[in-house]
Structure formats: structure tokens, C-alpha cells
Amino acid sequence: MSEAQRAALERVALAMAGRGWAVFPIMPNRKWPPAWHRKDTCPGRGPCAAGHVTPESLATTDPETITRVWATAPYNVAVFPGKSGWHVIDCDIRKPDEAPGLDGWEELQALAAARGGPLPDTWTTSTPSGGRQLWYPVPPGVRLGSTVKWIAEHVDTRGWGGYALAPGSVREDGAYELLDDTEGPPLAGWLVQVSVKLPPTANSGRTQKPVAAPSAYAAKALREEPDRVRNAPPGQRNKTLSTAAYALGQLVGARLLDEHSARTELRAAVAAWNTPDSAVKDDGVIETSLAAGIDNPRRITPRHGTRRAA
Ligand SMILES: [Zn+2]
Structure with missing residues (x-):
């Protein structure tokens, strides 16, 4: 040298x-x-x-x-x-x-x-x-x-x-x-x-428990997550949208939901409150968070048999 x-x-x-x-x-x-x-x-x-x-x-x-x-x-x-x-x-x-x-x-x-x-x-x-x-x-x-x-x-x-x-x-x-x-x-x-990567704490409040019927669970999430977005107060919209898109992405990643449906429902939900300007940004949040969720599939374990006694 x-x-x-x-x-x-x-x-x-x-x-x-x-x-x-x-x-x-x-x-x-x-x-x-x-x-x-x-x-x-x-x-x-x-x-x-x-x-x-x-x-x-x-x-x-x-x-x-x-x-x-x-x-x-x-x-x-x-x-x-x-x-x-x-x-x-x-x-x-x-x-x-x-x-x-x-x-x-x-x-x-x-x-x-x-x-x-x-x-x-x-x-x-x-x-x-x-x-x-x-x-x-x-x-x-x-x-x-x-x-x-x-x-x-x-x-x-x-x-x-x-x-x-x-x-x-x-x-x-x-x-x-x-x-x-x-x-x-x-x-x-x-x-x-x-x-921007979602902080690992963004979804930490959601614990992953076994579910009885995965497809019914996914269908329910496909209704409820966009509803949360629709009803989010102005200061919470971004966070609610990214959380919802991430949650649906996790189901897409687990092959319980198709990506097109998830995206369509999320876009329809934000249409309730976005403007032409914010639509581009909201689309970005949807894409980023969906992708993040898909990369981190929700592990769904179908629950068989009787419910465990508490
Ligand atoms: Zn040192």
C-alpha cells in the first residue's frame, strides 16, 4: 500500500x-x-x-x-x-x-x-x-x-x-x-x-391467536379493516391506513386473501376522505404497507376441536 x-x-x-x-x-x-x-x-x-x-x-x-x-x-x-x-x-x-x-x-x-x-x-x-x-x-x-x-x-x-x-x-x-x-x-x-419502513411496534397490539375458520377470518378482515380506515379521524388516517394495509397484506402473504381485493377495498375506503393531492400519497401508503404485510405473512393456525376451558 x-x-x-x-x-x-x-x-x-x-x-x-x-x-x-x-x-x-x-x-x-x-x-x-x-x-x-x-x-x-x-x-x-x-x-x-x-x-x-x-x-x-x-x-x-x-x-x-x-x-x-x-x-x-x-x-x-x-x-x-x-x-x-x-x-x-x-x-x-x-x-x-x-x-x-x-x-x-x-x-x-x-x-x-x-x-x-x-x-x-x-x-x-x-x-x-x-x-x-x-x-x-x-x-x-x-x-x-x-x-x-x-x-x-x-x-x-x-x-x-x-x-x-x-x-x-x-x-x-x-x-x-x-x-x-x-x-x-x-x-x-x-x-x-x-x-419508510413501518416501525416493528406498529402492529404490536395485534396478537396472533389461532382462528377457527381462516377464510371467514380473512373475509371479516376485508370488511373491518377498510371500515376502520373509512372511520378514522383526520389525525389518525395515515396510521390507520398503514395498519389496515399491513394487516390485509399479512393475510395476502398467508394466501388467505388475494392482493387485488385488498388493494381495491383499501382504495375505496380512502376515497371517502382523500383529495386528488392526497390520493397519490395514500396509494403509496397502501402499496408500501401491503408489501410489508405480504413480506410478513400472518401465521394462521386453524383451531380444531373444542375450545379450551379458561
Ligand atoms: Zn465500545
């Missing part, structure tokens, strides 16, 4: 910090791991004296710290987008053993077309494997986590809890490069929407 490469990576780290992006060192020639200990091997000293701290919380824009750290090794440069107010859409290629089909970039374009949403040019990097990463500022007031295979099969997102390597970082199979230095607009609304 040459001194020139170390100096180049130091300049990359300083340049990213100059953009206001919080950086952290990654082991040389790798995309993982960070040059830091894991929580389960925390020595409890130094920055961790009062409890383990993560690379994300340590990531910095401070030039002095960066110069001191990168003086010691040719570290690759991780940027933590969430902390920096940015969001990275990570489009992967298909693996060699996958059947032919769309790659991540094509999936993202198809998703944009399906939602009528813009996909403006923005700061874009390429990965050694041939993927591309689109970097967008996050609109004010929005906080996005990271997702894996969530918005599409080959598209991940990197917000809070995730990082992306800066262009100039190197792996044995190649370098991350800057493809486009356009200063893009804030992340489009439709991309914000598809990047």
Missing part, C-alpha cells in the same frame, strides 16, 4: 467532510468492517468509558480528527448519510447465479415510472461490482433509516444506521468512482415514502 494511496484517501475523507458529511474509517481495501471494535468486544475504555459508542456516533466532519486518523493507514472512507442529512439509494447488479431480469437501477426506474415520480439526476457514485448509488439530500423534518431489498429486490437504501463508501475508496476488485457530480434536489416525495 503506497503512501500516495494513503494521502489520496485522506484527501477524500477531508473532501467528504467539506461537503458536511460525517466520515469514519473502514479497514483498507474493504467495504467492511469499520476500523472500530464491535459492541460485543467493547473494552469499555476511551470513548466507550460511559458505554459503547458506534462508528455512526463517532463519524465526524472535523478536519483535525480526520487528518490524525487517516495519517495512520489507507482507510477507506465511509460516509454516514443519515447523520449527514442525506439518503443514498443503492442500486445493485444481479448476481451471476441469478436468472436474467432487471438490475437495481432498472428496478428503480420502473418504480419511478409506476409511481409517476421523478428520478432527478443527482450526485452519483459507482461501486466496484458495477452498481450505482444515488445521493439525495433528505427534506427538512424527515428521518429515514436504512433498508435492504425493501423498495425493490436489488435496491437498498442507506440512511440512519447505514453507511456508503465515498468515491476514491478502493477494494481489491476495483474503486468507487464519482459518476455524476450534479447537485440534486431533495429526495422526491415518492422516494421518501417507499424508503
